[in-house]
Amino acid sequence: MQCWAVVAMMVLGHAASHAQINIDLIGGGAQQIPITVLPFGGEDRFTQRVSQVVSADLARSGMFRLGSQGSVRPFPSEASEVDYRYWKNEGTQTLVIGRVIERADGTLEVRFRMMDVARQSQVLGYAFTVSVTQLRVTAHKIADLIYEKLTGDVGVFATKICYVVKSGETFELQVADADGFKPQVVHRYKEPIISPQWSPDGSRIAYVSFEEKKPIVYVLNVFNGTRKVLASFEGSNSAPAWSPDGMRLAVTLTKDGTSQIYLLNADGGSLSRITYSQSIDTEPNFSPDGRYVMFTSDRAGSPQIYRMAVDGSGDPERMTFEGGYNVTPRHSPDGKSFVFIHRSEGRFNVALQDIASRQVQLLTTGSFDQSPTFAPNGKLILYASLLRGRGILAAVSSDGRIKQRITAQAGDIREPAWGPLLNNRRKESEQ
Amino acid sequence: MRHATFALLLVFFLAACASQGQQGAEIEQRDLFDQQQAQRRAQEEAKAKAEAEKQAQILREQEELKRQLEEQQRRQAQTGRVPGDEQPVIRPITGTTVGEAQLRGDPWTQLKEPGSLLGQRSVYYDFDRYDIKEEYVPLIEAHSKFLVGHPDLKMVVQGNCDERGSREYNLALGQRRADSVKRAMVLLGVGDKQVETVSFGAEKPVAFGQDEESWAKNRRSDIVYLNEPQQ
Numbered sequence: 182m183q184c185w186a187v188v189a190m191m192v193l194g195h196a197a198s199h200a201q202i203n204i205d206l207i208g209g210g211a212q213q214i215p216i217t218v219l220p221f222g223g224e225d226r227f228t229q230r231v232s233q234v235v236s237a238d239l240a241r242s243g244m245f246r247l248g249s250q251g252s253v254r255p256f257p258s259e260a261s262e263v264d265y266r267y268w269k270n271e272g273t274q275t276l277v278i279g280r281v282i283e284r285a286d287g288t289l290e291v292r293f294r295m296m297d298v299a300r301q302s303q304v305l306g307y308a309f310t311v312s313v314t315q316l317r318v319t320a321h322k323i324a325d326l327i328y329e330k331l332t333g334d335v336g337v338f339a340t341k342i343c344y345v346v347k348s349g350e351t352f353e354l355q356v357a358d359a360d361g362f363k364p365q366v367v368h369r370y371k372e373p374i375i376s377p378q379w380s381p382d383g384s385r386i387a388y389v390s391f392e393e394k395k396p397i398v399y400v401l402n403v404f405n406g407t408r409k410v411l412a413s414f415e416g417s418n419s420a421p422a423w424s425p426d427g428m429r430l431a432v433t434l435t436k437d438g439t440s441q442i443y444l445l446n447a448d449g450g451s452l453s454r455i456t457y458s459q460s461i462d463t464e465p466n467f468s469p470d471g472r473y474v475m476f477t478s479d480r481a482g483s484p485q486i487y488r489m490a491v492d493g494s495g496d497p498e499r500m501t502f503e504g505g506y507n508v509t510p511r512h513s514p515d516g517k518s519f520v521f522i523h524r525s526e527g528r529f530n531v532a533l534q535d536i537a538s539r540q541v542q543l544l545t546t547g548s549f550d551q552s553p554t555f556a557p558n559g560k561l562i563l564y565a566s567l568l569r570g571r572g573i574l575a576a577v578s579s580d581g582r583i584k585q586r587i588t589a590q591a592g593d594i595r596e597p598a599w600g601p602l603l604n605n606r607r608k609e610s611e612q
Numbered sequence: 613m614r615h616a617t618f619a620l621l622l623v624f625f626l627a628a629c630a631s632q633g634q635q636g637a638e639i640e641q642r643d644l645f646d647q648q649q650a651q652r653r654a655q656e657e658a659k660a661k662a663e664a665e666k667q668a669q670i671l672r673e674q675e676e677l678k679r680q681l682e683e684q685q686r687r688q689a690q691t692g693r694v695p696g697d698e699q700p701v702i703r704p705i706t707g708t709t710v711g712e713a714q715l716r717g718d719p720w721t722q723l724k725e726p727g728s729l730l731g732q733r734s735v736y737y738d739f740d741r742y743d744i745k746e747e748y749v750p751l752i753e754a755h756s757k758f759l760v761g762h763p764d765l766k767m768v769v770q771g772n773c774d775e776r777g778s779r780e781y782n783l784a785l786g787q788r789r790a791d792s793v794k795r796a797m798v799l800l801g802v803g804d805k806q807v808e809t810v811s812f813g814a815e816k817p818v819a820f821g822q823d824e825e826s827w828a829k830n831r832r833s834d835i836v837y838l839n840e841p842q843q
Contacts, residue, residue, distance in 0.1 A: 509781070
């Protein structure tokens with residue numbers, strides 16, 4: 182933990198994109214946690230200011246209210262420098278301080294502490310040894326630690342998202358930090374790209390490309406840029422979904438007639454069909470325990486969501502009953518609920534359904550929402566929407582209270598997929 | 613013409629039944645006490661059942677289509693016109709939609725003949741539907757007759773959807789739209805290998821507004837002849 186130098190080093194086939202992304206917070210949580218983040222000592226020598234990234238992460242989550250930075254100069258950067266009486270008078274409850282220290286070997290040490298002002302004690306304290314290029318991801322990591330300590334949930338600031346940007350006739354699959362920064366193009370082509378899905382270990386993205394003039398499923402390794410065909414059977418190949426262990430994928434194929442769901446190994450072998458209907462069966466999504474697949478089917482005349490056992494035992498169970506158009510099911514990370522797109526009065530919105538109680542909550546109010554994807558902590562749902570005819574991404578908290586809007590400066594942005602927690606992060610959250 | 617189509621379908625059914633019979637024989641040999649095999653057997657049975665249902669369904673649809681054809685011919689004979697407010701059906705080609713002369717000579721010239729239905733290359737649909745509306749039946753008949761007359765020609769039917777809802781569901785729906793056009797053409801005697809289908813889902817819109825006018829233009833199947841020279 183003291184030495185944290187391993188970050189996803191993305192070796193990407195293309196240069197970084199010109200398309201920067203903006204995120205606006207709309208609304209906030211009912212109870213926001215007050216916190217004051219002070220500038221870190223020595224951070225202003227670098228373009229990437231750690232405390233600013235931490236503050237932006239916390240603010241954007243809608244869970245925190247950032248307090249005034251006070252009038253004490255220089256800002257305290259070590260525990261011994263904190264004047265608790267002053268901060269108590271300021272009404273501060275939690276104070277975040279830190280330093281960035283340049284070492285002789287060129288590496289940086291980023292230290293941060295979170296102080297409880299009333300108790301005059303340290304709540305959190307970590308030091309990271311990183312390179313200059315890792316300052317931003319280190320800041321996300323710090324924001325995650327603060328978020329976890331104060332909310333009890335896993336932080337997702339250091340995760341990745343991917344999405345498709347259409348500019349003119351060009352389609353780009355991009356990977357970015359969860360805050361939309363550092364977008365990188367991992368695949369670019371003059372034919373549509375849809376349905377990107379992260380492998381559970383975050384190393385690969387399965388997606389559908391029309392570059393061969395028909396839909397084919399590819400798997401791209403985001404670390405080394407290599408790509409291989411996963412499913413290219415006669416007819417249409419689409420809707421890849423990873424099993425939770427990353428060993429298998431479910432895909433939709435039309436090789437035997439209408440769109441049906443099949444399983445295959447991550448290397449493309451061992452194909453087996455799991456749905457047998459004369460209708461459309463598509464958009465498979467594994468339950469987190471790997472036992473079930475939810476999917477969209479029009480077997481009852483209109484598209485509805487069904488759930489079946491992956492081993493094919495039993496009949497598929499219909500999950501949605503309200504309305505004539507329910508599509509794109511995605512399990513929550515805890516497996517207790519799922520989000521989907523529900524059509525009502527001509528609007529297409531993100532809805533959340535509790536699996537046990539079947540209670541449905543409409544989370545969004547747009548007109549053309551699609552492609553919902555859960556953050557790995559289950560607290561936020563990222564989805565695609567339209568704003569004045571342009572594709573944007575938006576996020577909503579799973580209680581519907583917090584809303585964010587994410588816009589690309591150029592082009593249409595769509596088909597988001599939220600990446601997993603990295604392995605080391607998952608272990609920490611279990612500790 | 614119609615008799616030939618049904619004869620072909622009959623051959624297809626017999627072939628399908630034969631392959632199912634083979635599957636049944638395989639199942640009998642399996643060890644019933646092996647749980648894994650039993651599970652696999654259950655899956656095979658489900659599959660066989662689904663296949664049987666599929667065949668039965670096709671058979672039912674054939675019967676229904678045949679019934680509709682006869683019904684319509686009967687009414688047409690009575691009233692002298694095609695009722696427009698009924699479920700769309702595929703009529704046998706009457707020879708009036710495409711002139712006999714069109715079956716000879718350069719096909720590419722024929723395709724561009726002014727006023728010909730062959731110039732129309734798109735079939736449009738209602739939201740979340742893939743059934744062919746009555747008004748597009750003559751267009752499909754014209755292209756079918758043309759393909760029957762030129763068995764060396766091939767076409768791709770490209771299914772498309774409007775942008776609303778799910779991209780993946782739309783991809784599947786677009787496939788059904790394209791497949792429904794192909795199926796109608798094959799029923800009219802076009803060779804199965806002459807028509808390929810592909811779906812572009814909602815990914816290749818021709819109109820970009822967020823209104824019914826644009827969406828209606830995007831819910832379509834496009835007929836594209838392979839190797840047709842561009843003007």
